[in-house]
Amino acid sequence: MPSEKVLQVKQNYVAELAEKLKKSACGVLVDYSGITVADDTVLRKELREAGIDYFVVKNTLLKRAAEMAGVEGIEDVLEGTTALALAEEDIVTAPKILYKQEEASNGSFSIKKGFVDGKGISKDEVVAYAKLPTKETLLAQLVFMLQSPIQKLAIAVSEIEKKQSESAE
Template sequence: MTKEEKKQLVGKLSEKLSNTDYFYITDASGMTVAEINDFRSLCFEKGVEYRVVKNTLIQKALETLETDYTDFNNNVLKGFSGIMFSPEVGNLPAKILKEYRKKSGKKDDPRPLLKGASIDSDLFIGDENLDTLSNLKSKQELIGEIIGLLQSPAKNVVSALQSGGDTLAGLVKTLAEREQ
């Protein structure tokens, strides 16, 4: 690859990283070509883009962004690296990684490994964060939960007033009939 081609690739990668709020860097070393292709297919089916990119090119692309990614440079960008870009949902790549590992059945060697992730400019480093990342809720899910929580007390009050009104009316009617 020529210097000009590398420069163009870094430019495209920088643009992609700046336009994506969620990306994961993985380590698929030790996987066969067929396994990587299966993983790539799973990503494609779920709407996540997966690319294998040289660490130096990733590092140069990250340097062009406003967020400080020095922790990635020191701890993540070593060995074989692939990037997963998730357009809208921050936990989707984590779920894909877990699903692929489960499907592959290799419990003693879970690949691909999570090297690092950037979720709305928050950095997560290490495979031990995979469970945490897979349990993250999307912005839409959180908004839905908040709306549900806000509506719940109002529904309970209205329900209690309605059922209480029926009970109260029945009680008054019963008492009125007794007095006659």
């Protein structure tokens, strides 16, 4: 039986983790067992720079924290080695970075599952998020789409004006 002190430390950790899970818009669970120290250091740096919280977590503690936070649908992958990436706002960046790592690792690093707004999503759905364009790219595409009809209207008006000035001469 664990001592009261150890039990209290674990309970505090689970409560803190549950709070992080509640605040997160997105989370990705990965199996990191085959990643090298050098690759892990690069991955952690990239995630940190993107504002993503990434850490190794014990499966039993994550299961309890997920229950407390109301995160559903991740229990079935809580076995083996597990690391968790949490993003508070952006639901695309974490999957994108972790998918890139999975592709580069040739199977030694793998995405297990994820969650968005407290609901579990499959590995395929995490990969689908990873393949989405970035927010900046989407905004640029939107501006282009909004600008295009106005640009075509301006060209049409200009052509009409040219024809009228030619017929007046």
